[in-house]
Structure formats: C-alpha cells, structure tokens
Amino acid sequence: MRHTFLLFPLIVLVLAACSSREPLPSAPLNQPFTTDPDRYQYLxxxxxSMSIFVWRNSEVSTTVTVRPDGRITAPLVEDVMAANKTPTQLARDLEKALGAYIKDPIVTVTMTGFVGPFAEQIRVVGEAAKPQSLSYRQHMTLLDAMIAVGGLTDYANGNGAILTRIVEGQQREYTVRLTDLIKDGDITANAELLPGDVIIIPESFF
Known part of the structure; x- marks a missing residue:
C-alpha cells in the first residue's frame, strides 16, 4: 500500500505531461509521392537478388545477390556498387565496366528478390505481434503493414500509436488509429505509407 501511495504522484505527473502535449495531426490518407508512378522508382x-543479362554474351550473364556492403561481383567485374541505384542505373554502370572487355555491351538488370535500402524500409516497433522491418512497396498502407506484423498484442494501445516520417528533411509525427482500423474495420483509419516510415505502438497502461 505504501508503494502505491508513492507511485500515485508519479503517475499523475506522467499523465499531466501527456495531456499537456499538443495533439499530433492524423496521418495523411493519400500521398502524392506514391500516387504518381513516375515519382517513385525502386532502389x-x-x-x-537480380539477374544480369548481357546480350549476345551468355558466358558473362549471371544471377547475383547484393552483399551487405551494397556491392555485387559479376563475371569480369568486381565490387560494383549496386545499393541505392535503380536497376537501369546499375545496368549502365555494368555496361561501362564491361566495356573494357566486350565491345558495346548491352546489359539488362532484372530484379528477382526484393529487400530495398535500409533507409526505405518500413519499421514497426513496440506492441506489434511480430515487430520487424518491412520492404516498402508502392501504395503500401497501414493495413498492409499491420497484416505483415500479425496485428497488435493484447497490451497494445493501438489508437495511441505514432507514425514518424521525414518530410523535407524534418522529422514529423502523426497519430494513427490502429485499433479502429484492425479491430473495428474502420477504413478511414487507414493511411498510405512512405519509404522510411516508422510506426511506434505503445503499451496500454489501463
């Protein structure tokens, strides 16, 4: 009982601090960045993993996986930086590298497995059933992310969740109503995600 009386003032102070914080805006439902197909390109x-096809040179065509340092090694070329490039940009770089051995090489890079740059992954932390990083996909939504992480735990404060996003170099926070979305099927609580979004799901204290 004595410990309860000692903790009560601390709980009151925490609740007062939370209530005094300015309310965050709701996450935007649609994002021009992703609805325009010409503005988002996969990096x-x-x-x-990818397939590298060199026209009329099957002996140097191959399938490779990007190493943790972001580079790939292919026949005749070593340590070519692939991370943070589009497949087309990487194809042009490989053509330049292969040009020292093959006359006018024509290279096509086809993606066969997708992870994406760390900076573009969607991270779901806190009271998710399976907190994890997710590969971003165009038009990905909160509902897609929550399905991937298995929903909320029994202790989650889903409607108190926060979405953190970098907008024009500045970190911004938005409220998201995950409980309404998942448990009540309120589709108005859904929102489109952007590369690099972080969803933070707090624990419910009551």
Whole structure:
C-alpha cells in the first residue's frame, strides 16, 4: 500500500505531461509521392537478388545477390556498387565496366528478390505481434503493414500509436488509429505509407 501511495504522484505527473502535449495531426490518407508512378522508382538494397543479362554474351550473364556492403561481383567485374541505384542505373554502370572487355555491351538488370535500402524500409516497433522491418512497396498502407506484423498484442494501445516520417528533411509525427482500423474495420483509419516510415505502438497502461 505504501508503494502505491508513492507511485500515485508519479503517475499523475506522467499523465499531466501527456495531456499537456499538443495533439499530433492524423496521418495523411493519400500521398502524392506514391500516387504518381513516375515519382517513385525502386532502389536496390543489400540482400536483393537480380539477374544480369548481357546480350549476345551468355558466358558473362549471371544471377547475383547484393552483399551487405551494397556491392555485387559479376563475371569480369568486381565490387560494383549496386545499393541505392535503380536497376537501369546499375545496368549502365555494368555496361561501362564491361566495356573494357566486350565491345558495346548491352546489359539488362532484372530484379528477382526484393529487400530495398535500409533507409526505405518500413519499421514497426513496440506492441506489434511480430515487430520487424518491412520492404516498402508502392501504395503500401497501414493495413498492409499491420497484416505483415500479425496485428497488435493484447497490451497494445493501438489508437495511441505514432507514425514518424521525414518530410523535407524534418522529422514529423502523426497519430494513427490502429485499433479502429484492425479491430473495428474502420477504413478511414487507414493511411498510405512512405519509404522510411516508422510506426511506434505503445503499451496500454489501463
């Protein structure tokens, strides 16, 4: 009982601090960045796998996986940086490298496995059933992310969750109503995600 009386003032102070904080805006439902297909291009990341086809040179065509340092090694070329490039950009770089051995090489890079750069992954932390990092996909939504992490734990404060996002170099926070979305099926609580978003799900104290 004595410990309860000692903790009560601390709980009151915490609740007062939370209530005095300015309310955060709700996460935007739609994002022009992703709804315009010309503005988002997939960038290669460590762990991605790809097929490299060199026209009329099957002996140097191959399948590779991007190393943790972001580089790949292919026949005749070593340590080519692949991370944070589009497949087309990497193809042009390989053409330049192969040009020392093959006359006018024509290279096509086809992605066969997707992970993406760490900076573009969606991270779900806190009271998710399976907290993890997810590969970003165009038009990915909160609902997609929550399905991937298995929903909320029994102790989650889903409607108290926060989405952290970098906008024009500045970190911004938005409220998201995960309980309404998952348990009540309120589709108005869904929101489109952007590369690099972090979803923080707190524990419910009551």
């Amino acid at each position: 290669i990341g460590p762990g991605d």
